Amino acid sequence: MRKRILAAAGALALAALAPFATPATARTEAPVQAAAAPMAVAPYLYEGWGSPPNPAEVMNATGVRWFTLAFVLSNGTCNPQWDGQRALTGGVDGSAISTIRGGGGDVVPSFGGYSGNKLEQSCTSASALAGAYQKVINAFSFKAIDIDIEADAYSNATVQQRTVDALKTIRANNPSIKIYVTIGTGQSGPDTSLINRAASSGFAADAWTIMPFDFGGAGQNMGTLTTKAAEGLKNALKSAYGYSDDTAYRHSGISSMNGVTDQSETVTVADFTTILNYANSHHLARLTFWSVNRDRPCGSGGADSCSGVSQSNWDYTKVFAKYAG
Template sequence: MPRSLPTAVSFAALSLATGLLSAPPAQAGTGTGTSPDGTAPSPPTAVAPYLYNGWGSPPNPTTVTNATGVTYFTLAFVLSNGYCNPQWDGSRALTGGVDQQTINTVRANGGDVVPSFGGWSGNKLESSCSSASELAAAYQRVITAFGLKAIDIDLEADAYDSPTVQQRTVDALKAVKNNNPGLKVYVTIGTGQSGPDTSLIKRAASSGLTVDAWTIMPFNFGGVGQNMGNLSTQAAEGLKDALKNAYGYSDDQTYRLMGISSMNGITDQGETVTVADFRTMLAYAQQHHLARLTFWSANRDRPCTGGPADSCSGVSQSDWDYTRVFAAYTG
């Protein structure tokens, strides 16, 4: 799914949750149910909007948390600086900089981050590392640096299109899962209106890789003038069929290993994803207990006041309207 950095925006949270013939997986996320005082439900960890420090006047996560209750964020993007060397955007130091500060702030607010590897633009680790073992080691550097509980592999563009890179990524994730018991691995990929390309899903299944959520990005796929909420759930049904065919899951198992990662407002290709469309996706996620419900991006969840499209949605809204909708998700 396209996501440009300064221009096109997309993220593939390829949460590859696969487990051949396994028992039904646990319900999506944690932190559901009621708050300590027994009143309002708290959003699950499944709701983690993308936050990008590279541009778009990044909001303070404390501001978003205080306004919406969302405490988890998907932090984009970890890329390669030279040969198989993970850095934020391939240029900012892995630790000690603004991204470290964001992680510290999110955790101080009671939440956590899900670093996202890849995206549409830039030099991907998946392509620059020459072997699965080197790629696994690069992932591990980030996992260890921050004591991570979850990662997002956003496989897009040339990285997705290469069978060699696909297999390298699958093999690296198998090693990472084996070396980090309990680590959640999300895989995010693009999609068409009827569902995603199935090459990576089939490759993962045949290799015995299991992940915690396959997430599609239902936008930039020819939806101009159409109801993007309905198109998004239609694409999700295509994902369900692809996972069932590859892994032999039941419907209920499959839904609980799926995710939707939308784009709020005007997309790169001129589609309009409205707050009402987010409500449609929320209802679908609630009905089927999806493992992940997120979007690109928190940076854009504000009305435009003359700023660039990377810092606002392009539609009439109040600050954080889209985040508030997904914050109602209870898993």
């Protein structure tokens, strides 16, 4: 699963790739005009570290208009804050939202992630958790939310049920909002415990999004492995909800990782094209990646601010910006 803060050894290993990376250069060609660049295409942007890029620059260069802003966490109680320490409004996160909206885009806040204190655990009831989610929604009138449930939060059945019940409340109180649930996966598809629990409880996400990396793919074709895992997700949704193939695909999503992953897998720009073609063929509900902070060559800095592969700025974002929905 996604390790948002790499171990120092991993960061140093990627930094060692810097001499082989293409230096960042100014882009002189006209900005890419995305075919759709819908809400579905919202690469993760993290203001906590990784030399956060100016989202306006990314928008102008790629045509992407939406970003998934990470991460809303607990401050130790059932109180949502960016990274569990920065106020919801104002600051770097609020500034990023203003910039994105000023450029005609919008933001999906992401709750959870791999590290930190999770609201799903700090809030001791479904109603309290729903209240925390709602506080964030209300702060910016968000149109979509992402629940990125990983690690100990995912593995706890009580926390799973609390999350499902809270999301049912959010759905009832915000009928037009899009709810994305992001989970880890194996090469053949995800663990189905949360999906089955949600289906049994009467909750359906707009997209169940898998993270097809950090799953033993080193030395293998990550584009092919990603589509294999996505087929497993589709089959899990068919089984849990009784969906047709087409409906299951349209409730599926992929959240990849660009470049060298935490487990030394390499997701190339060509792999992103494979993933894009798969998404276009099946009309997936979500197509994103961790992260736009890393969508740059390694001239300097660690793995949180570059991909570890030879590329130009925003190459990965430009591929997914072509998604037609």
